[in-house]
Structure formats: structure tokens, C-alpha cells
Amino acid sequence: MDIGPIRGGGGGRLPVKLHKRVCLVMTEDAVLAEEILARKKLAGDVVGRLTERILLVRPGRIESVLQELQKMGHTPQVAGKIA
Amino acid sequence: MNADPAIDRVSATLERYDEPLLRKVAARLARPRGQWPSDELIRKCLEVLENPPVLDRRLAELPQSGQRLLALMARSRQMEWPLGSVVELLVTFGEEDVRAAGMVQELLEAGVLFPVLNPATNRIGSFGYWMSQALVSGGLNVFTVPCLATRAVFPSTDLPELGETLTGPVIETDGLEWMLRIGILWQLVVGTPLRRTQGGGLFKRDVDRLAQDPLLNARPAMGVVDLPDPGFLTAELGERIGAFKDHDGEVRVEPLPQSWEGGLWEAIEHLFPALFRLRHWGPFDGFRGEPMLGNPFPSAYLIALVILSHQKEDAWVRPAILEDWITEHHPYWQSDSMRPSRKAPWLSAFLLGICFPMRLVAIIADGEGSYAVRLTPVGRWLLGKGDKPTTPATFPRTLLVQPNLEILAYRQGLTPGLIARLTRAATWKTLGAACTLQVEAETVYRALESGETLDSLTRMLDQYGTRPTPSGVVDLLRTWSNKRDRITVYPAATLLEFGSPRELEEALARGVSGVRATETVLIVSSEDQVDFRHFRLAGTRDYGLTPERCVTVESDGVTLSVDLTKSDLLLETELPRIAELVERSTANNRRIYRLTPQSLTQARESGWLLSSLEQWFLQRVGQPATPAARLLLAAAMVEAPRWQRHLVLHVANPEIADGLEQWPTTRELIAERLGPTTLAVIEENAEAINKILAGLGVVQIKDQPK
Numbered sequence: 001m002d003i004g005p006i007r008g009g010g011g012g013r014l015p016v017k018l019h020k021r022v023c024l025v026m027t028e029d030a031v032l033a034e035e036i037l038a039r040k041k042l043a044g045d046v047v048g049r050l051t052e053r054i055l056l057v058r059p060g061r062i063e064s065v066l067q068e069l070q071k072m073g074h075t076p077q078v079a080g081k082i083a
Numbered sequence: 084m085n086a087d088p089a090i091d092r093v094s095a096t097l098e099r100y101d102e103p104l105l106r107k108v109a110a111r112l113a114r115p116r117g118q119w120p121s122d123e124l125i126r127k128c129l130e131v132l133e134n135p136p137v138l139d140r141r142l143a144e145l146p147q148s149g150q151r152l153l154a155l156m157a158r159s160r161q162m163e164w165p166l167g168s169v170v171e172l173l174v175t176f177g178e179e180d181v182r183a184a185g186m187v188q189e190l191l192e193a194g195v196l197f198p199v200l201n202p203a204t205n206r207i208g209s210f211g212y213w214m215s216q217a218l219v220s221g222g223l224n225v226f227t228v229p230c231l232a233t234r235a236v237f238p239s240t241d242l243p244e245l246g247e248t249l250t251g252p253v254i255e256t257d258g259l260e261w262m263l264r265i266g267i268l269w270q271l272v273v274g275t276p277l278r279r280t281q282g283g284g285l286f287k288r289d290v291d292r293l294a295q296d297p298l299l300n301a302r303p304a305m306g307v308v309d310l311p312d313p314g315f316l317t318a319e320l321g322e323r324i325g326a327f328k329d330h331d332g333e334v335r336v337e338p339l340p341q342s343w344e345g346g347l348w349e350a351i352e353h354l355f356p357a358l359f360r361l362r363h364w365g366p367f368d369g370f371r372g373e374p375m376l377g378n379p380f381p382s383a384y385l386i387a388l389v390i391l392s393h394q395k396e397d398a399w400v401r402p403a404i405l406e407d408w409i410t411e412h413h414p415y416w417q418s419d420s421m422r423p424s425r426k427a428p429w430l431s432a433f434l435l436g437i438c439f440p441m442r443l444v445a446i447i448a449d450g451e452g453s454y455a456v457r458l459t460p461v462g463r464w465l466l467g468k469g470d471k472p473t474t475p476a477t478f479p480r481t482l483l484v485q486p487n488l489e490i491l492a493y494r495q496g497l498t499p500g501l502i503a504r505l506t507r508a509a510t511w512k513t514l515g516a517a518c519t520l521q522v523e524a525e526t527v528y529r530a531l532e533s534g535e536t537l538d539s540l541t542r543m544l545d546q547y548g549t550r551p552t553p554s555g556v557v558d559l560l561r562t563w564s565n566k567r568d569r570i571t572v573y574p575a576a577t578l579l580e581f582g583s584p585r586e587l588e589e590a591l592a593r594g595v596s597g598v599r600a601t602e603t604v605l606i607v608s609s610e611d612q613v614d615f616r617h618f619r620l621a622g623t624r625d626y627g628l629t630p631e632r633c634v635t636v637e638s639d640g641v642t643l644s645v646d647l648t649k650s651d652l653l654l655e656t657e658l659p660r661i662a663e664l665v666e667r668s669t670a671n672n673r674r675i676y677r678l679t680p681q682s683l684t685q686a687r688e689s690g691w692l693l694s695s696l697e698q699w700f701l702q703r704v705g706q707p708a709t710p711a712a713r714l715l716l717a718a719a720m721v722e723a724p725r726w727q728r729h730l731v732l733h734v735a736n737p738e739i740a741d742g743l744e745q746w747p748t749t750r751e752l753i754a755e756r757l758g759p760t761t762l763a764v765i766e767e768n769a770e771a772i773n774k775i776l777a778g779l780g781v782v783q784i785k786d787q788p789k
Contacts, residue, residue, distance in 0.1 A: 013619040014581065014589060014590055015619045016581055016619070017621050017622040018577065018578075018620055018622070018624070019580065020625045021575045021626045021627040023574060026571045028569040040690050044695065050600065050601075056653060058653075075563065076569075077570070079571055079573050079574075081574065081609070
């Protein structure tokens, strides 16, 4: 995302763009991400690929994504609390 | 803010007293000299509650029945009681019926008892008026604080001596039964929460689940009586100790109580006050869908246990005799109009069915086909009649792990902490002197999700196992654990986007922890973990909020221009799935994409529907999808277009066209209305139309079709 250049702080505070409350699925490898992305039932919930191993999930849809992953036979670990 | 939450609660309550009422209470409790402001009066009242010598003087000034009430509350370890139960306790121990409510008011005014105020109640001006609302509000509660109640003296001279000497084998349980059952229910609820009706009961599906579960409804291994609806009793006990919690009508599991990690006595101590908070379950009817109003049992349970604690340590009491004393003195059983069913025996169910499996009482056969009871050392300790017993001996090697993933758990080695861990890591299959559990992929996953690791699970099995854990079991645990590591889901991650890879490296070097997503993006599982002292925010996007409109669409309906100052990760990840990037240049902070037949075919194949496209346009562009976009996405999903030759009949005015379209004789010959004065007719029908029109007196049809 480009919302203007981030300029270095010269050893002080580091300038960052903060993305809050992002729902993500991170996979072990790209093939697994591909497999998830190809799942029709997840098409409406997964927005797309942030990187080849990271999928971005639509806000508020993480629980149904988790359920669908479990139906696919995966046992995903959950980092952080589900709101 | 006080370190003691109970004192904080008193402070918050006193703040809601009207000033005259506060002055009245403070005059009794703190006895201020001079006219102090309200804040100061509250502070002085709280100081008294934390000053034992002054508190003892204030308690000594109370009537004996008031002191006894506070002492009873202390013995129950339950500091909040319904007003009705408080009155029952006062009357049972000698207060006159008509004066009991007055005694409660006296204790409220003395500042040793406090009203539980409804959130809707802003201020309270008079205790008398507040108590008069009991019927309207569906029940009122009062509370006290442990530092006060535990100092109240309990005069026991007028308590009955009901004990007798009996000989024979004494039976005492291990005290684990309710914890095991709460564990079983926890497993039942973890996947499918219980749902409450508006009245506070449970939906039929959940009533059936609780009523029919074979483990929850079986008699305990050392049980001597059957209870009505034991599954519901387990559910209510579990909810009272915090293993389950109501979230807007859905009862879900919570982490099993921390007290279970502290040992058996701590776990029983935590469970004990829950006995006096049972509202949906009673020994007469079992489960009542809605909370029982005018429920006499909480006070009756406490009276029974207090009288038992008054007996000699080795004396046995027959429940029937104790029950006679209670029904003779408790106001609930004094009513002349009481239905006979309400006079049925109930104390055996409580003492033998609940307290015995909980290790509060031991039992002995009384020679008449029933049992007599006495408090165990734990029971005496909980009721303030003895020291805390020494920690029971445990047998650490108590699990037998079998190659088929079944675990045999010998009960003498179980502890509440181990029960909690096994509840998370395996499914209880049978309860008995030896219990069986089954390890499954889902249960291992559940255990890992609750904080266990592969290492901690295998260590648990090795530590408590009577034999080394079979290698096949360890391999399966490893396989399931590795499988879990393949996917990590972040429900609400925080992403830190740096200006360069070097700055990300510097952040890591400063101790910022996170997972690297790209060369410039770091994932942190929660915003709480970000130490903002290291950062200066160059921009913030909150993905919990509604997506921002940041796309404009050109007049061609397919060219999309993204405003980069407003766009976000969602848009930038989603747009390449439906459109092709045309221009990457960030001049004017805009980026151009184009909807093409190929891009929308790809979107359609990956599950995009017309409704998805519509929603995306409304959210991001602020207008419905353009016709061109709809065409590109949906053209392939509708019926194929077809070519067909027609003649166009032009008539003089719209009325003639309307008539031809409406009149049944001509209607069936017309293919379609094209415009106000034009109609499409297939070639074969032209001659028939001509004849009909001629019949209507139309002399000549211009431009006859050839």
C-alpha cells in the first residue's frame, strides 16, 4: 500500500504505517496457500494473497474461515484472540 | 482504587447512596466528628472495614441475630445472598418473622450489609423503599465483605445436638466427582455452546443433550443416591465456578478454573460457595427452566451444614433428623398452604448426592437401610471449624497410555489440575474407579490451542504414566502438532509497514517481536504487543471499520482509478483478482486498473458473483457496478443471445399499437413491442396481420412485406 513515502527517523523513532485488526492466514508454503485459495467456499472470505504464503481474510469472517480450514482437515493454530 | 476488590465494591455502592443516607450509615460505622464531605465519609467508612479492632467494636454493638447472620454468610464463603434467603436465615435461628426485614434494614444502616444495586438504579435514598421493590424487581440481593463477616461471632449455644455414635466402615470420597463431571460437560459444550431461552432456561436441543448424556447422568462411582437431572446440576455448578459463561444467551466454555491448579482443597474451596448459588436446580424437581423465585434451598443447605459443623467431630447425624429440625424452624416449611409435594424429603439428596461426592461429608451405614453423615476434615475447615487438612497423598504414576490412544486414569492419582489437562487433551469415555479417555486429533489440537505444547503433552504422559508412552502415540502427537504448525490464523493482527528493509531490521534489533511477512512488513499478533515508544506513526488503517471509498470509475465503465492516499491492504490485495494493472505510476497518488474480459472471467472462476461485484463497487466506488462491468462478469452466466429475423410494423399512433398488443386476436401474432408505434412481427405472421387489419377496415397496408 502506498499512502505516501515513509521517511527514516535518523536513529530515533522508526516511522511505520500501522495496519490494525487485520485478519490473516499464514501457511507453511505457497502450495498450501494455493490450496486454500482454490477452495470455493473460502472464495468469499479470502480477499486475496498478501504474499505467496499469506492470505488476507475479509474482516469478521475469520471464524468461518477457521471452520472451513478444519473441515479441510487442517488444524490451524490461532495467534491472538478472536474478537 | 483499593487492592481488595470487595472494598472497592463497597466504595462503589456507598457512592450511590444519597447524601442523607450516607451520613446516616457513616454515623453508625465511621462516627465522624464534624461535617465531612461525602468523599471523606466514604473513605472513613472503608478505613473502618480495614481496621479489625474498630470493626470488632462495631460488630459487638449489633444484635446477636445480626452478628449470627454475618457469621453465617462468612461460613458459606458466599458474600452475596438474596434478600429472601437472608430473612430465612434470620427466622430459622430465632428472629421473629415480622422483625426479620427490620433486622436486615438495621444491618444495612449499620454499614455491615450493603444492597446490590441494579445498574438502572442511579441513587438510593432509603433502604426501606429499596427493600419494598423486591417483588417488582424479581428479587434483591445484599452483600457483605469477608474482612467484616469473618470477624462476626457465631453464637452456637442454641443449636441442636443431633449427633450419635455409630460404628462401621466410614466411607469418604476423593472429592473429584464434580470436577470430572464439569470436565465432561466442558467437552460437550466446547464445540457446541448451550443456548438459553429468553426466560433463562435452555432450548430443547440442549435440554436433551444434558438430559441424555450417559456420563453426566450416571450415578457417581461411589454414589449412594440418584439425583434428579444431574447433568443440569453439573451445568449450574460449572457456570457458578466460571467454567462456563453466558455470552448474550449462549453458554460457552471458559478456561477451567485456576483454583484447580492449586490442589484438591483449593478446588473444593472454590466449588463450595457455588452450592448456595444454585438457582435452576433443586432437590425436589431437578432442573427448573427458569430460576426459582422464593427458593428455600440455598439457606436450607447452609443451615444443614452449619448444624453439622456444630456436632462433635466423630458424631454421626441422620439426615432425616436434621431435616426435621430444619423444616420445623425454616419459614418456608411453616406455611399451612404448602402442597404435600413440597414436603417431600430433600436433605438426603443434598448431603448424600452432592456433598458426599464433593468430600464435604463422610457417610456410614446407619443399620436401617440408610446412611448417617458427618463433616469430613475438609468440610469442617470450610465451615470454619478446623484447620486446613494436610495435602492428601497422591500417586503420581496414575495413567496407562495404550497404543490405541486410550488412556486409563486410575482415580487415586488424579488431581484437579491433571483433570483439567486431561479434559483439554483427551475425551472422557467412562468414569469409575478407573476412568478411560480417548486421545484424538481434535483433542490434541484443542490442548495445543489452550497453551499446551507437544513437549508439555509428552512430558505429562511420561510424568504420570505407569509405563513409558508408546512410541506410536508420541509419533501421532508429533504428526498432529506439526500439522497445526502448517497454518497460523491471525484473527486481529497488527501489521507494521516500514519504509525500508533496513528499518524493519532495526526494529527487530531493538527487540520488537513479530513475524516477517515481507521485507518491509512485520506481523504482530496483537496491538498490545507493540511498544510504540520505538515508532512514529506515518499512517493508520483500521480494518475493523467500514472500507473507505477510494476508487473512481471512468466513463468507459471499466477503467478504475485508485486513490493511493486512501487505499488499504484489502483493496490492493483484492483488486488484482478482478482487474488488470494498467499503470503503476504513483503520479498524482493514483494507480490505474482496468476490468477486462480475462480479469473478470478469472474472478468469476474464483467464486466472484454479481452480488460480490455489486458490493465491492458500493463499498469502494460508492455507486452500483457499471453496466460494462456487469456485462464482463455476467455475460457468460446468462442465456446466450440469438439472432432472429423480424418485420417491423409501424402504426399511426401509440393507441393503435396498444390495441394490437392487447387484443387477443392480434396479441398472439406480435413478437414484441419495440417502441410507442412499432411492433416486431415474425415474417410468417405478416399475412395474418394484414388480413385482420383489412377486416378492421384498414384499406391499404403501406410497404407490404415481400
